Amino acid sequence: MSDRRAQAAAVLHAHGLEAVDVGAVLDAAVLRTALEAPDGAELIAALGELGDARVAALLRAFDGGDIPPQMRKAMRRALHRLQERGIDVAAPPPSGSKPALAAAEPEREAWISVADGVGTRLVWVAVGLPSGKWLLVAGEVNDPGGLRDLRVTEVPKKQLRSARQQLREHGIVLVTLPFEAADALLVEAQHRLGEVERKLDYLRTRPRLTSNPPASPQEPRSPRVASPSDEEIDALLADSARLLAEPELRLWWPHPREAGPFLDEIAALEDSPIVLNESQQESRLAALVARAAAALYPRPVMARRLRGTAYVFAETGRLDAARTALAVADAVAQDPAGTRDIPVLSVLAHQGLGRLAAARAAERRQARQGSLVVTPGEALTDRSAGRPTRTRS
Numbered sequence: 001m002s003d004r005r006a007q008a009a010a011v012l013h014a015h016g017l018e019a020v021d022v023g024a025v026l027d028a029a030v031l032r033t034a035l036e037a038p039d040g041a042e043l044i045a046a047l048g049e050l051g052d053a054r055v056a057a058l059l060r061a062f063d064g065g066d067i068p069p070q071m072r073k074a075m076r077r078a079l080h081r082l083q084e085r086g087i088d089v090a091a092p093p094p095s096g097s098k099p100a101l102a103a104a105e106p107e108r109e110a111w112i113s114v115a116d117g118v119g120t121r122l123v124w125v126a127v128g129l130p131s132g133k134w135l136l137v138a139g140e141v142n143d144p145g146g147l148r149d150l151r152v153t154e155v156p157k158k159q160l161r162s163a164r165q166q167l168r169e170h171g172i173v174l175v176t177l178p179f180e181a182a183d184a185l186l187v188e189a190q191h192r193l194g195e196v197e198r199k200l201d202y203l204r205t206r207p208r209l210t211s212n213p214p215a216s217p218q219e220p221r222s223p224r225v226a227s228p229s230d231e232e233i234d235a236l237l238a239d240s241a242r243l244l245a246e247p248e249l250r251l252w253w254p255h256p257r258e259a260g261p262f263l264d265e266i267a268a269l270e271d272s273p274i275v276l277n278e279s280q281q282e283s284r285l286a287a288l289v290a291r292a293a294a295a296l297y298p299r300p301v302m303a304r305r306l307r308g309t310a311y312v313f314a315e316t317g318r319l320d321a322a323r324t325a326l327a328v329a330d331a332v333a334q335d336p337a338g339t340r341d342i343p344v345l346s347v348l349a350h351q352g353l354g355r356l357a358a359a360r361a362a363e364r365r366q367a368r369q370g371s372l373v374v375t376p377g378e379a380l381t382d383r384s385a386g387r388p389t390r391t392r393s
Contacts, residue, residue, distance in 0.1 A: 008046035015043055015207065026055060032211040041074040048078025054130065056082045056089050108209065110182030111164065111174035112220070114248040114312045115305050118255060119143045122167075122174060123189075125182050126160060127209045134160055137205055139186050144301060146192030150200050171247060175315035177220045183210060188217035219307035222314035225322045228330070236327035240344035243328070246321055248309065253352040254296045262292045266357045267364075293349035294338040302345065303333040 012018065017026060026047070047055050059075050059082075083089040107128035115121040120142040126134045133154045140149040155163075164174050183206070190202045198204075228236055243249055256263075265288055269281070310325035328344055 005049055008049035011039070011042050011046040012050065014039075017208075026051075026058060031058060040071060044071065044074040044078045045081075048081035051078070051082055051087075053087055056087055060089070108179040110177050110179045112177050112182060112185075112308070112312065113167075113172050113174050114309050115143065117251040117253060119145070119301065119305060120148055121308065122172065123182050123185050124174065125179060125186065125209060128157075129154065132156070135208055136160060137186070137202065137209065139189065139202065141185055141189040143304060144192065147186070147189040147196075147200050147202065150202055150205075152205050173248075173312065173316060175312050177311070177315075179210070180212075180215045181218070181220045184215040184217040187214040219304055220311045221307075222311050222322065224314040225310070225319050225326070228323050228327045232323075233327045233331055236324045237331050238343065240324055240328050240342065241347045243321060243324055243344050244347060246313070246318070248312070252348055254292070254349065254356065256356055258296055259292070259353060259356055262288060262295075262353055263357055263360055266353065267360070270361075289346065289350045289353065290341075292353055293342070293345045296349055296352075297345045299332045299336045299338055303329045306332065 009018075044059070047059065051059075056079060059079055079089050109126050111122070111124045113122040120140055123139045123141045124136065125139075126136045129135055131154075134157055136151075136153050136155055138151040138153075139147060142148050167174060186202045187206070190196055190200065193200065196203075244252075266285075269284060269288075306325045306329035310322045310329065313319075313322035313325055328342060331340065332342060332345075
């Protein structure tokens with residue numbers, strides 16, 4: 001490859017395009033964005049160096065439109081270069097006519113899943129390409145952590161449907177949502193990262209999907225379910241623990257690392273030399289669980305996560321669960337200080353800590369087998385460690 005062509009290939013690569021068959025992936029949205037970029041003229045020159053007849057047709061269409069004179073010059077130079085390379089370049093359309101290809105918007109779709117226990121969900125966006133394939137950008141978005149993973153690939157639409165079906169078989173349901181809403185979530189997720197690795201640079205790929213400015217990021221609202229009234233919220237909130245019957249929420253148990261300090265408190269309480277009666281133990285555990293619920297399930301984060309969950313529930317026909325999730329989201333948003341008990345969050349904290357504490361206790365008992373030292377907690381749960389069993393003479 002000559003130096004001239006190598007430089008052109010580098011420019012295309014910087015814009016998310018590859019020199020091999022660039023005409024198959026270039027569309028009007030990408031070119032419109034290039035016209036507004038500081039290095040737009042360089043991209044147009046690179047298209048003249050490496051483009052084909054499809055690129056020539058797109059440049060012709062834009063050449064007759066309302067574009068800056070500098071860009072028009074760059075386009076005509078690129079068309080001249082294409083002609084020098086033996087590519088058929090017809091006369092441009094009459095001055096003032098609208099570029100036909102620029103007016104045709106490509107087909108776009110988007111999908112989203114429920115967040116898992118650490119707040120990560122799938123956000124996919126896709127756009128139809130002139131080649132007949134779809135450009136898929138599959139992101140993993142964490143709230144509040146930002147973009148965790150990003151995959152960009154071109155696939156037939158049949159393969160796109162197959163991938164969603166495979167995820168469904170593994171318990172991950174992707175539902176459709178407006179493209180603009182998903183795009184805004186991906187842009188927000190990248191901005192949360194600060195400095196971005198190349199593999200997580202959604203904004204670099206975004207011009208291939210749309211030239212519109214990103215919308216304000218917010219959770220989608222389904223038209224299938226109305227927001228609960230203030231009168232309904234209390235009743236739905238009281239029964240909110242039933243949300244844990246939904247398969248997606250079975251992944252919301254506390255993570256062992258984040259729950260560690262509370263598990264330490266539970267162990268210290270059980271091993272304390274001060275013997276507490278049942279009422280005192282219950283009181284201390286209740287206070288511990290309340291603190292754990294507030295720390296493990298922060299109110300601002302949970303309000304947003306539950307709204308996103310309500311959208312997926314509604315779009316999959318689970319309207320009662322969607323209304324309950326919306327009620328909990330509203331209650332949590334209205335009480336950021338955590339003064340109100342939220343049953344579903346309390347149950348998550350209580351049962352999650354109970355499971356983790358039981359697992360930790362089992363590990364400790366196994367590690368202490370054969371030890372002569374007995375903790376107060378072990379003495380209370382094992383009569384043989386406290387005193388010998390009486391027998392009738």
